[in-house]
Amino acid sequence: MYKFSSFIIFLFLIILTSSCSDYQKLLNNGTTLEKNNAANEFYESGDYRKAKNLYVQLVNSFKGKPQHQRLVFFLANCYFQTKDYYLASYQYENFVKSYPNSNRVIEATYMQAKSQFMLSPRFSLDQTETDKAIDLLQIFIDKYPNSEYTPEVNSYIQQLQEKLEKKNFEISKQYYTIRDYRAAINSIDNFIADNPGTIYREEALYYKFLSSFEIAVNSIIQKKNQRLKSTEKIYLNILKYYPESIFKEDLDEKIKIVNKELNNLN
Template sequence: MIKSNHIYTLILVASLLFTSCSEYQKTLKNTDVKAKYDLAEELYDSGDYKRALRLFEQIAPSYVGKPQGERILYFFADAYYQTEDYYLAAYQFERFSKSYPRSDKAEEAAFLSAKSKFMLSPKYSNDQTETNEAIDKLQIFINNYPSSDYMSEANEMARELRNKLDKKAFEVAKQYNTLSDYKASIKSFELFLSDSPGSIYREDALFYKMTAEYNLAVNSIYARMEERLSAAKSTYTTLLKYFPETKYQKDADKMLAVIDNELQKFSK
């Protein structure tokens, strides 16, 4: 008896799904815009965003300038967001914000457009065009909605993206060090420290800048050695000034001992 009931339930579910699919396919091919609107909203409300999207794509142009247009365009954008199609979500949310700047949903749409851009940001080692675009969008949102409930999240996303850019710049400068191109490394770290004074990688950058300066100095011709040793010592002083309990203390002190020993030769 239990088995029979289970089979009956499966048949009923399958029948409902088939009916639903048939209705959906029929509505897709239908020229009745109102029927498509009703089903699209029904599918959206039930979380069936992918199927809702196809209907919204078909009917959105028909509602431009009409009272329902605002509602449809928002659902259209959000359906892309819910299906993680962040390229189109960013575009459609921005389109919504521009089309309906006085809408109750304008702020949320602006935020979700920027957040969609945030979601498109790649890992730090890749090209960071998308990251820069996301930072710009977030900054525009922050400027336009300074009292927004989304402000905390927007600031956190912007901070995360800036840290990613700093990570990339830091790793590039560090790579020059690894390749023994100490001059390029020093220049890159100087630029990094100048451009990102508050970076979470500042301590690391100062240490690796000192390392590059140290290696350049000890491998220099005699005429350039004193100047370069002094530069490395200066960076050591800066490192300890801003990070008195630096995690690089042991290695930095070892280099400093060699630097001081070599500098003494120039004072004789």
């Protein structure tokens, strides 16, 4: 049994080596026709890495010829499928500029924007690529509002906007974490003003309350009354919009402290 398994593995390695050798020969010495046929076969079978390497050569060989349009589009698709989104975006853009009257131009414009969408990093990192993606996606919507891709593009824009909101909200929260409560309140106010429909509004108001609470209870006596009342106002505002707030238990506990402090001052 062991010898049989070893033989199968050995046979597989021989076939694999032979296959790789044949592919390398094709890349180095194959005719244009052979490369084109092989690239199309690899593409259709989903082996986009091998197809990509062949299409790179073919795109240069067919420049200025009718076949060039199809090759550029397929090369862009190969880059996308192999997750090389920078080059995918570049090639889709190149296709749109080179062939503005192609029946694939809407799809290529969409795929360029989608490639840029895929380059958007997690919220904690620099969001330059996210801003670029939103711009490209919005351009697509403006240009092709009735496209079959429009619902998906709108979804991408929403996801990216929420990512930017989360980044900005986390910056505001960070002020609370480092106990710079005044900066936290100012930052949260700006965040809510800039993002009135944000999904983080309830949590933002909660952190504004916490920051105001910390300032109030630790204030000197001359400023305490006013600051406690400001904290109470934030509390009432939260319950006005979120009567069943997920933070209600903590809010209620802290407002008891606020009320007790106010009673002690009177």
